[in-house]
Amino acid sequence: MLMKEVRQLIRDTEISNEDIMSYRGGYSAGDRRVIERNMFEGKLKAIIATNALELGIDLSGLDVVMTVGFPMLKLNLHQQFGRAGRSGMSSLAIFVAGNTPVDEYYIKNSQELTEKNYEDPCVEGIRQNAMALENHLHCGAKEIGIKLQDVSWFCNDDRLFQQTLTEKLQYDSVHETYISRVENPHLSFSIRVIEDEKFAVIDITNQRNFIIEEIEALRTSFTLYEGAIFLHQGLTYLVKEFNYESKYAKVVRVKVDWTTSQRxxxxxxxxxxxxxxxxxxxxxxxxxxxxxxxxxxxxxxxxxxxxxxxxxxxxxxxxxxxxxxxxxxxxxxxxxxxxxxxxxxxxxxxxxxxxxxxxxxxxxxxxxxxxxxxxxxxxxxxxxxxxxxxxxxxxxxxxxxxxxxxxxxxxxxxxxxxxxxxxxxxxxxxxxxxxxxxxxxxxxxxxxxxxxxxxxxxxxxxxxxxxxxxxxxxxxxxxxxxxxxxxxxxxxxxxxxxxxxxxxxxxxxxxxxxxxxxxxxxxxxxxxxxxxxxxxxxxx
Incomplete structure (x- = not known):
């Protein structure tokens, strides 16, 4: 929606649509690489993104970061602000508050936004998910060996922890630790292992049949239904078909001045x-x-x-x-x-x-x-x-x-x-x-x-x-x-x-x-x- 509004605002200016792009994790890998390359090469004036840009991408060339709405954690806010002004450059960070109670709290107590005391992270999803546990153990064991007594850090279940160590990792008798058999586990495993199943959004305009995004299952109820207007890069698409069993939706590019809201x-x-x-x-x-x-x-x-x-x-x-x-x-x-x-x-x-x-x-x-x-x-x-x-x-x-x-x-x-x-x-x-x-x-x-x-x-x-x-x-x-x-x-x-x-x-x-x-x-x-x-x- 923000991208769509920006396109309206720059319509009568010297800024072109190609100067600003949007970015989220659901875009295809190829589209994300193109957007990242354009950003790295200085071809974009701005990028409107979700927190997908926070992970594993070097954005040292940015001058300004604008965070719209408090991003759940002060830790996240500082990480987003830190995306600009690296390598000794100056920068500007702007926090645009929303109307949530947490936003209201930090507007009243703005001095806390710059303090370096952070919230405790919740890792229970990893500690009770066998697949996520296995992937994190591989990554941890590659950096530094893991021992059986490390169970309290990784898992609530001693039996699951020991079984995962002995079956999935290799024992190093010299250092008495378990190490990973995988060469580069951080490249082999997805950090989104506990995310929902995905639905493919297929652009069938002029018989393209090209996947433009993947949508998480819980988002489908308010983004993918027959007759809905689906937004991608600020452009409007009409949902022509939604197939829940086969996990896809077919959309066609349209020019309309309205959007849809599900009932x-x-x-x-x-x-x-x-x-x-x-x-x-x-x-x-x-x-x-x-x-x-x-x-x-x-x-x-x-x-x-x-x-x-x-x-x-x-x-x-x-x-x-x-x-x-x-x-x-x-x-x-x-x-x-x-x-x-x-x-x-x-x-x-x-x-x-x-x-x-x-x-x-x-x-x-x-x-x-x-x-x-x-x-x-x-x-x-x-x-x-x-x-x-x-x-x-x-x-x-x-x-x-x-x-x-x-x-x-x-x-x-x-x-x-x-x-x-x-x-x-x-x-x-x-x-x-x-x-x-x-x-x-x-x-x-x-x-x-x-x-x-x-x-x-x-x-x-x-x-x-x-x-x-x-x-x-x-x-x-x-x-x-x-x-x-x-x-x-x-x-x-x-x-x-x-x-x-x-x-x-x-x-x-x-x-x-x-x-x-x-x-x-x-x-x-x-x-x-x-x-x-x-x-x-x-x-x-």
């Missing part, structure tokens, strides 16, 4: 429990971690002009997209839902706001969790759509009263972000409660419960209800929560239908290796009711 719904369903623990300060509130099934159906799209105005609404019939990942969920106690209803607040808006608020504070605790735009987000949730929540008729898609978060990338194994969230959930919930109760707004704003990552534009959001939900989870006394503002919100449509089901994770099967993390108090006695066929093993 879809996503059901995020936990299907297997792997870990359970109890909130430390809550009243027997269990937190679950396990496998998720994500079902995405695009049922239509809007044609939108440059001013963001809707020109037309189109309906389409697309097959559902089913994906699998890892995530965590929290069943909301019934008395929290009852209090929300008693106060004439919208339950769906309360749940949506609570989920957003939690995601807004995640970057403080976990690196790589939520980015400044949808392309950077690593963790996602089930966003509430106004078309359903504000409908006058009863919806068939009533959803359980629960908070859900799942890994957007990494396929069925996830990236480890949700697992790290599960680990830090007590601190995260406390920080979330402090965030929403101290924010100056009345009903919700980008500084607390709204998020630029929301594909439903945060239209179904209710801050007072989120205070009740998070407060109940933390065990805040009822008298305090009773003081939360009553509804309805002035600009919120009347509650026509109840789209929230009762809470409870009954019916979700347990993994054969399910683990209960102590201490659990009374709830551990009731967990067997969920799936009596599987034993529950307490662990410290």
């Amino acid at each position: 879809d719904f996503t059901d995020v369903n936990p299907i297997e429990i792997e870990l359970i623990k109890c909130l430390q300060n809550g009243k027997d509130v269990p937190i679950f971690f396990g496998r998720f099934e994500i079902i995405i159906i695009v049922f239509g799209y809007f044609k939108i002009n440059r001013r963001g105005e809707i020109l037309e609404a189109i309906e389409v019939k697309n097959p559902p997209i089913k994906l699998y990942s890892k995530g965590l969920w929290i069943d909301i106690p019934q008395w929290a839902i009852d209090l929300i209803k008693h106060k004439n607040l919208n339950g769906a808006g309360a749940i949506h706001a609570a989920q957003h608020a939690i995601m807004n504070v995640l970057p403080v605790y976990i690196s790589g969790s939520v980015g400044s735009d949808l392309g950077d987000v690593e963790l996602s949730t089930e966003c509430k759509a106004p078309e359903k929540e504000f409908a006058s008729r009863l919806s068939n898609r009533r959803r359980p009263a629960r908070l859900v978060f799942y890994d957007l990338k990494g396929g069925s194994l996830g990236t480890g972000i949700s697992l790290k969230t599960f680990e830090y959930i007590d601190q995260i919930l406390r920080a979330t409660y402090d965030l929403i109760t101290t924010c100056d707004c009345e009903w919700g704003c980008p500084k607390c419960v709204c998020g630029s990552f929301c594909k439903e534009l945060s239209q179904v959001i209710l801050k007072p209800g989120s205070i009740i939900i998070i407060g109940v989870l933390l065990g805040i006394d009822q008298s305090t929560l009773q003081q939360v503002q009553d509804g309805p919100e002035l600009n919120m449509p009347p509650i026509a239908t109840d789209t929230i089901l009762g809470s409870g994770s009954g019916g979700i099967k347990m993994s054969k290796d399910v683990q209960v993390i102590e201490p659990m108090s009374q709830i551990s006695q009731n967990l067997m009711e969920y799936d009596p066929g599987h034993p529950v093993t307490p662990i410290d």
